[in-house]
Amino acid sequence: QVQLVESGGGSVQAGGSxxxxxxxxxxxxxxxxxxxxxxxxxxxxxVASIYRGGGTTYYADSVKGRFTISQDNAxxxxxxxxxxxxxxxxxxxxxxAGPSWRVCSSSIRARDFGVWGQGTQVTVSS
Numbered sequence: 867q868v869q870l871v872e873s874g875g876g877s878v879q880a881g882g883s884x885x886x887x888x889x890x891x892x893x894x895x896x897x898x899x900x901x902x903x904x905x906x907x908x909x910x911x912x913v914a915s916i917y918r919g920g921g922t923t924y925y926a927d928s929v930k931g932r933f934t935i936s937q938d939n940a941x942x943x944x945x946x947x948x949x950x951x952x953x954x955x956x957x958x959x960x961x962x963a964g965p966s967w968r969v970c971s972s973s974i975r976a977r978d979f980g981v982w983g984q985g986t987q988v989t990v991s992s
Contacts, residue, residue, distance in 0.1 A: 868892050868981055870961050875986030882951050882990070888944040888961030888983055895919040898970035900979055901935060901946045903957035903988075910960070912974035914946060917967040924972040929955075951990045958985040 869891040878884055886901070900915040914935035915924045923935050934947040944961055962979035964970070969978035 868894060868897070868963050870963060870981060870983035872959065872961050872983040872986040875959060875988045877989040877991065878951055880952055880990055880992050883947070883949045884951065884988060886946040886948070886959055886961075886986060886988075888946075890942040890944065890963070893918070893939055893942045894963075896966055898964040898967055898974075898979075899935075899937065899944050900962050900964060900970075900974045901933075901944075902960045902962060902974070902976060902979075903955075904960070905957040908957075910976045911957075912976070913959070915964075915970045915972075915974045916944070917970045919967065922967075922970065924970055924974070926972060948988070951988075953990050953992045955988060956990050957988060959988050960985045 874886040901913040904910040932950045963981040964979040
């Protein structure tokens with residue numbers, strides 16, 4: 867089973883940028899890879915997803931135009947470039963692996979993803 871390790875979180879002011887990374891222990895082209903976030907007292911929310919085999923990307927409306935999901939297959943690493951950050955982007959961010967391209971969409975669901983990283987905190991101050 868693939869293992870995932872996130873990094874790159876931190877504290878920034880509104881309008882700033884961060885890039886999150888998610889290192890995977892192995893490459894599986896059939897996977898859908900996703901970024902989720904969870905703020906205190908809120909449900910886990912899908913942010914973006916990418917189909918590893920074809921590279922097709924999907925975004926939640928709340929981050930479209932500001933966040934970019936990408937992958938480096940040679941490094942087995944997933945990225946989330948976050949620009950124009952807002953205080954409401956403050957959350958713990960998780961990367962996750964889903965079993966097939968079928969779970970990739972702009973409305974990814976946590977229950978469809980079986981492998982999770984430990985999370986990395988992003989804090990945006992106003």
